[in-house]
Each structure stands twice: as structure tokens, then as C-alpha cells.
Amino acid sequence: AVRVVEAGGGRVAPTRKISELTVNDRFFVVEAAVLSKGALKSFSTRAGEGKVLRIRVRDDTGILTLVLWNEAAEKMAEVEEGSMVKILGGKVRVRPLGDLEVHINEPDMVEPLPSKVGLRSMVFKVEELKPNMKGLILLLRVYSNPFTRSFRTPHGREGRVSSILVGDETGLIVLNMWGEMSSRGERLKDGDVILVKNAYTRLGLRGLELHIGSEGSVEVNPDIPPPEPLNLKRNIDELREGDTYVTVEGIVLTNPETRVVNMPSGEVKVSSFMLGDETGSMRVSAWRNLADEAEKIEAGTVVRITHLYVKQGLTGSLEASTTRFSELTVLETAD
Numbered sequence: 001a002v003r004v005v006e007a008g009g010g011r012v013a014p015t016r017k018i019s020e021l022t023v024n025d026r027f028f029v030v031e032a033a034v035l036s037k038g039a040l041k042s043f044s045t046r047a048g049e050g051k052v053l054r055i056r057v058r059d060d061t062g063i064l065t066l067v068l069w070n071e072a073a074e075k076m077a078e079v080e081e082g083s084m085v086k087i088l089g090g091k092v093r094v095r096p097l098g099d100l101e102v103h104i105n106e107p108d109m110v111e112p113l114p115s116k117v118g119l120r121s122m123v124f125k126v127e128e129l130k131p132n133m134k135g136l137i138l139l140l141r142v143y144s145n146p147f148t149r150s151f152r153t154p155h156g157r158e159g160r161v162s163s164i165l166v167g168d169e170t171g172l173i174v175l176n177m178w179g180e181m182s183s184r185g186e187r188l189k190d191g192d193v194i195l196v197k198n199a200y201t202r203l204g205l206r207g208l209e210l211h212i213g214s215e216g217s218v219e220v221n222p223d224i225p226p227p228e229p230l231n232l233k234r235n236i237d238e239l240r241e242g243d244t245y246v247t248v249e250g251i252v253l254t255n256p257e258t259r260v261v262n263m264p265s266g267e268v269k270v271s272s273f274m275l276g277d278e279t280g281s282m283r284v285s286a287w288r289n290l291a292d293e294a295e296k297i298e299a300g301t302v303v304r305i306t307h308l309y310v311k312q313g314l315t316g317s318l319e320a321s322t323t324r325f326s327e328l329t330v331l332e333t334a335d
Contacts, residue, residue, distance in 0.1 A: 013027050013089065015028070016028045016029065017030070018100070021092050022092065023093065023094055026089055028087075028089055029089075030086070031084060031113070032084070033085075033117045033121070034056075034080065034081050034084075035081065035198075036135045037054075037056075037081065038055070051073045052073055053076060053077060054068075056135030058135075063133055065099065065101045066087065066090075066101075069103065071107040072104045075107045083116050084112075084116065085111065086110070086111045087104070087110055089109050090110075099133070119224070124136050125168055126138070126172065126173050129201050133200060135200070136197075136198070136210075137196065138195075139168065139227055140194050140195075141226060142191060142193070143232070144165035144306075144307060145190055145327070147162070147164070148160060148162040148182060159179065160178075160179065161178050161179075161182055162176075163185075169228040171230075172232075173209065174209045175212065181213060192220055193220075193221050194219065194222075196217075196218055232246055232307075233246075233249065238279070242311070243310040244309050246308050248277070249302070250281075251300065251301070252274070252275060252297055252298070252301045253276045254299055256294045256295050256297060258294075270285050270287050270291050272285040273297070282319060284319070286328060290327075305326060305327070305329075307322070307323050
């Protein structure tokens, strides 16, 4: 049964979870914790000056953006992260990307509560992430060295983005750090633990990715118990089509063969060889800068290759390819 709350004028408001809200709702009660808060902004209107404040809140079912206007904005301007708030209705809107906003004009439709929640209860797990989520807090372990690239915006400005592979005990995801945050990303290293605030998700070419820009923050090695490390190492017979960012150790069975492949971005070098361990063998292709390293290796060399992507080859058997995060390490040279 839906719990109800008595309101002014004898009206009764149903208590809802964020995931239950629809655009038809106007009168409801939601209790949620403050994830992040924007700056109180002023703007000019015909009647004078207006004010607006955006606050992202979450409960155990999802995230919601509160858009507070004028007196309601001033009332909540000092609310802190982790504080509980009670929302007593508002106009629910769905943004183009599908996330919800609740617009509140009346100050008595939102109330700060005396209780606060701990940071741990506001942290999302990787397995909970969905496309187009915003205002996320995550505690993550770094699993790769950063990969940085430069680009030009449609307006001709140069931009930078640093990408790293991160994860918690529930899975892995790529974190893209944009603009000024890219320099922070370049200083991260494999094994670091980071607390990420005000991140958002988007679907990339190979699935869901995490992003953070100038409004976000990254704290390195915070004083919080870190997530348990993932074991990414696999035997060859354990690999399945679609496996991503797995690590394999084995002996190089054939001398690498190098070729040049025409890609939309230009010619790309790739070096391929057969790799075996005690459970089986498979073809491995090392791309771009790793192709230069691979072609120096002789059959009989024992190697470790990290962050491989597994797919079905033209012959129907499984093959592995390096990704932008892969590293090739020689463990034992050929006799």
C-alpha cells in the first residue's frame, strides 16, 4: 500500500520513491539525500530580480534534480551534501535525455531535515550505473595508466580528455576527465583509489562510460576504506566472446607478423601472434604503439598482456585484441 502524509487543507500526499515519479504528479512526498548543489544564481525579470538553485538528490531508487526558484532557492541555499530533504510536491519534468527534474516555486514545498546520511550511503556502485545519470558520487580503484588525447571543438578550440580504467568490486568502467580535469587524470596511476563527485554517464562505442568535467572533483586516496580489488587475470580457456579488459599470461608460440591496416583515422600498425598457456591457445593482435613492442618479441617469450578485448575471429575461434589501456610486459625471454 502507498503510505500517505497529511498536508495543509486536509489534503493527503502519497509518499513516493524517485523512480515512481511521473510527469502527471504534482502533489507527493519524497525524502532524499543531497548529492550535490549548484551555485545560487540571479537573473533579471520584468518584475525585478529572480533566483534559481539546482540541487541533485538521491534515494535508493534513483537521482532527481530539484530546480528551486526565488524564495525556495534562498531557503535551500545553505543546505549541505548528505543532508536529508523532504519534497512536498512540484512540477515534474522529463529532460531530453530522460532524467527527471522537479521545479519548485513555493518555499513551503521543500524542507531541510535535521538528519544527515554518511558518504558511504550516497556512493553508487558501477553495477548500478545507467545511461544519462548525473551528480554521481563513486569510490573507485584505478586499473590503468591514463590515456590522453587532444581534439578541436566545432568552434576551433583545442580540448583535452584523459581516460582511465576504473572500477569497484562490482565491475569496471572507463572514466573520461575533460578540460582542466584532464591534467588531474594524467597524474593518476594504476592502483590509486579515487573519490569522484558530480560525475555523469553516457553510452560510448563500447558501452557505458563515466565522465567528469569542470563541475566535478576527484580526491586521490581518500581516508575511506577502498573497494576490494578485482582479479582481471584469466586462463585462455576461461575467455568468452565480449570479455573486456582481461589480463592473460602465456608463452608466445609464433613469431609476430606485422601489417598495416587502413582505418578511418588513417593507417594503423598491428602485430599478431599465437599465445598459449596450460589451458589452450589463441591469436592475439597488438595495435598501434604495442605493435612496435610485439614485433620485437620472439617465439618462446613469456609475456603478460593487460586489458584485452575478446571477440570472435573470421574463422569462428576467439581472438584477443589490445585496447588503449593495454600494456605488454615480457616476463621471461626466449632461450
